[in-house]
Amino acid sequence: MELKEVLRFADEKVFAKTGKHLEDLQEAILKETLQGRKYAAKVAQDRDCSEGYVRVAAAELWKLLSEVLGEDVSKGNVRAILERANFYNSPSTIGRDHVTVNNNVNICQEKARSPTHPQNPQQTPTQPHIDLGDAPEIFRFFDSLRDSFASRTPQLSTLENWITQQRTRLIALLGISGIGKTTLSLGLINQIKTGFDYIIYRSLRFSPTLEATLTNLLQIFPQPTETPQNIDTKISQLLNHLRNYRCLIVLDDVQMLFCSGQPPGQYKSDCENYQLFFKLIAEVCHQSCLMLNSSEKPREIVRLEKAYHPVRSFELGSLGIAAKDILQSEKLSDEETWETLIDIYQGNPLWLELTATLIRELFGGRVAEFLQCEMPILDEGLQSQLSQQFQRLTPPELAVVTHFANLAEPVAVSYFFNKIPLSSSEILNAVRSLRNRFLLDAIEEEKITLFSLNPVLKQYVQSRYLSN
Ligand SMILES: Nc1ncnc2c1ncn2[C@@H]1O[C@H](COP(=O)(O)OP(=O)(O)OP(=O)(O)O)[C@@H](O)[C@H]1O
Ligand SMILES: [Mg+2]
Known part of the structure; x- marks a missing residue:
């Protein structure tokens, strides 16, 4: 791609977002960087200013471009990011056999096609084809959830x-x-269904093999002339569909592909080839998105995130005060105390729903009266829900988590050395595993990372593992 074209594209994006064009200094920095040159000395000399001044301007420019392009831009990656963004924005790239970036490195050997220009126009659905399979029927509740959903607006x-x-x-x-x-x-x-040809949701809660999942997914698309026999052909047929159509596929409950009693993210033996499948989805050029929902972090995600830009992970946290809507729909009273309740139950909508039922049944819905009990109270449903998660832990994770349950304050990981009969590596790995299961909270304090167990989990561990 021509330098001029990249510069023009960057300027257009900045103008679209800020209403201002790139300044001369910014353009000069960008021009030098895009040519792989050290910009500071040259730009400072041309403009008769200090190199420090240019570097500050450059830092601001990377920040601006990060905001505009929605990715962390630096001098090392600016060209690749701008070229990729321009590739997907430009109608002229559609149907090209390949795109070359810098020194003719081929980044995309497959044809990138627009959803509106598929390979075979007869096969294009006129409306997005939505197949949610066995997804829970939340749309029914959309109106009643409207406010609590609004708090998820930034995440959405x-x-x-x-x-x-x-x-x-x-x-x-x-x-x-x-x-x-x-x-x-x-x-x-x-929210985004109109931008797609196919939208598919499938839960993997019964740990289907990759072959079964692929067969299931392939049935949704127009039937090929030959039914694929082997897994390779099935994968390549699905990848073809992902190239020819714009698809969003949500695979839920991915943690069920992982072994219980093993460190998180370790695939069950008959599910191991999902790992390769996810890697291919990240590597191969197509115009679709695969979203994996999981309560255990898949191991390869961290590696893929580093290696490929089109891979991201997102950790979902507390619903915050918007969870009041759940309490409202459960018809609880004493609204002035609801924030306390939400804090105690970590803004976890399921924990709040289960506790709200208990409050309604035993306290006539009066939250203030419930809060007079020693907190947190764990309803039976909540205990059994937590028990399913804790059954998955390894012995070292259990040893570490039970120690955490006795601590009043967050601690650094080194606190456990020589306190638990485990080696330092076993302790570090156990803490990391607990983090990858989202059971430990972490905060940074004075350049130290401190870990803790939230009060609900602490209470569960104490009553399940520490009381006699
Ligand atoms: N934004 C929200 N507003 C109101 N209720 C919500 C919201 N998000 C989730 N809930 C409710 O909380 C409960 C748990 O939500 P959900 O099943 O989506 O959690 P999950 O993270 O998928 O859990 P799991 O890992 O067990 O599958 C559901 O009953 C759901 O209706
Ligand atoms: Mg779920």
Whole structure:
């Protein structure tokens, strides 16, 4: 791609976002950087200013471009990001056999086609084809959830941006069980469905083999002339569909592909080839997005995120005060105390729903009266929900988590050395695993990372593992 074209594209994007064109100094910095040159000395000399001044201006420019392009832009990646963004924005690239960037490196050997220009126009659905399979029927509740859903607006916007603007091919939506991954992904589908040819939701809760999942997915698309026999052909047929159509596929409950009692993200033996499939989705050029919902972080995501820009992960947290809407719909009273209740139950919508039922049944819905009990109270449903998660831990994770349950304050990981009969590596790995299951919170304090267990989990561990 011509230098002039990249510069023009950057200027257009900045203008569209800010209403201002790039300044001369910014353009000069960009021009030098795009040519792979050290910009500071040259630009400073041309403009008769200090190199420090140019560097500050450059830092501001990368920040501006990061905002405009929605990715972390630096001098090292600016050209690749601008070229990729321009490729997906430009109608002229549609149907090209390949695109070359810098020194003729081929970044995309497959044809990139617009959803409106598929390979075979007869096969294009006129409306998006939506197949939500066995997804929970949340749309029924959409009106009653409207306010609590509004609090997820920033998360929805980020995900929408990754999918529609940045053309992210693989997204992991992560978070502790009950935090709202399924609900959010269905809300996202509702919000962006018009931009797609196919929208598919499937739960992997019964750990289907990759072959079974592929067969299931392939049935949704127009039937090929030959039914593929082997897994390779099935994968390549699905990739063809992902190239020819713009598809959003949500695979939910991905943690069920992983072994229980093993460190998180370790695939069950008959599910191992999902790992390769996810890698291909990230690597191969296509115009679709695969979203993986999981309460355990898939191991390869971290590696893929580093290696490929079209891979992202998103950790979902508390619903915040918008969870009041759940309490409202459960017809609880004493509204002035609801924030306390939400804080105690970590803004986890499932934990709040279960506790709200208990409050209604035993306290006539009066939250203030319930809060007089020693907090937190764990309803039976909540205990059994947590028990399913804790059954998956390894012995070292259990040893570490039970120690955390006794601590009043957050601690650094080194605190455990010589306190638990485990080696330092075992302790570090166990803490990391607990983080990858979203069971431990982490905060940075004075350049130290401190970990803690939230009060609900602490209470669960104490009553399940520490009381006799
Ligand atoms: N934004 C929201 N507003 C109101 N209720 C919500 C919201 N998000 C989730 N919920 C409710 O919380 C419960 C748990 O949500 P959901 O099933 O989406 O969680 P999850 O993260 O997918 O859990 P799991 O990991 O166990 O599958 C559901 O009953 C859902 O209706
Ligand atoms: Mg779910």
